[in-house]
Amino acid sequence: MTIRTTCRCILFIAMALGSVFAQNAGTSSGYPTPRDGFPPSEQRGHGLYLRYCVYCHGVFGDGNGDNAQFLDPRPRDFTAATFKCRSTPTGTLPLDSDLINTLLRGVEASNMPSWRPLSDENRQDLIAYIKTFSERWKTEKAGDPIKIPAETAVDIASIRHGAELFQKMECWKCHGQQGHGDGPSASTLTDSKDQPIHPYNFAAAENDGRFKCGVTNQDLYRIFMTGVDGTPMPSFADVIQPNDAWDLVHFLRTLQTNRRSPENSALKAAGGPSALKAPGDKPSASNPAPSNNGRPSAGGGR
């Protein structure tokens, strides 16, 4: 036997043993788990990931699975640990519960399905595994969730003030004056992967009024106060006061014209959209001059 074939034999034996060990470690998912040094939850998550997620998110978690090229938006790159849906401030890591909620919900207006049919344990294991793709999870803690005060009353005064904020914060530059996602900056926007990205079209929402990151008024509050990281949709936590944020929520709901909502009822009772241009509105609020490339001006607070 030459040295070369001996080496090869040893290699084969080692490989055979390795796969036996790996299979034992990961049997509960029913799939082989060849990655060493992982605790049981990550091992199980790896098996589930190969079964359910790899075709989109890729073997290396970089969002380059076989199907990725056909998808818009592209699957998330887990190596960057940048997530759209967080309860935590912009730039920080999400809580595990944020990621679990994403798995339960799926991501509206994308190919990311809901994983509600899996068990709670499966979802926890998947999250444990996708966190192994970025070192950030070893060196950083998740952010502190933003505080959301109790919702204020839905009335025409609140909606009207929200409409003013929509102007002042320049939401219209991307989302358009009617919230159709067609503002003057809309066609120029790209995400952190240089892919074109479209601002949310409020008017296209069905009666359930879904967003990528939730469906309730609380979710809507959270979305613009935490921002959609990895996209041009900024966080407004530093420039909008908590109660003012509820006014903005109430106005945004009236842009979802297909929806039966307390906000749309209040607007209708006050005479419809023209009620938002009532005397007493500051004239400057209705048509501000475009500035600084569609981004809200830093410190351009109240």
Ligand code: HEC
């Ligand atoms: C059919 C393709 C597809 C499959 C299968 C898929 N995803 Fe996704 N996933 C996507 C796309 C596309 C996005 C990006 C959505 C967006 O940016 O709006 C995404 C985004 C995500 C996000 C990020 C959400 C955020 O807040 O940014 C997580 C977490 C995620 N997927 C986990 C999973 C897990 C876990 C599995 C397997 C159980 C899985 N995905 C399977 C397509 C897929």
Ligand code: HEC
């Ligand atoms: C610079 C452009 C820009 C500005 C300014 C902007 N947005 Fe956005 N917004 C976006 C983009 C792009 C998306 C889509 C993100 C995605 O699909 O991942 C978005 C998405 C959203 C969503 C939906 C997120 C989801 O979960 O589906 C809401 C709600 C929203 N924006 C509210 C606002 C509000 C309120 C303002 C002003 C206070 C504002 N936006 C200002 C670009 C912008």
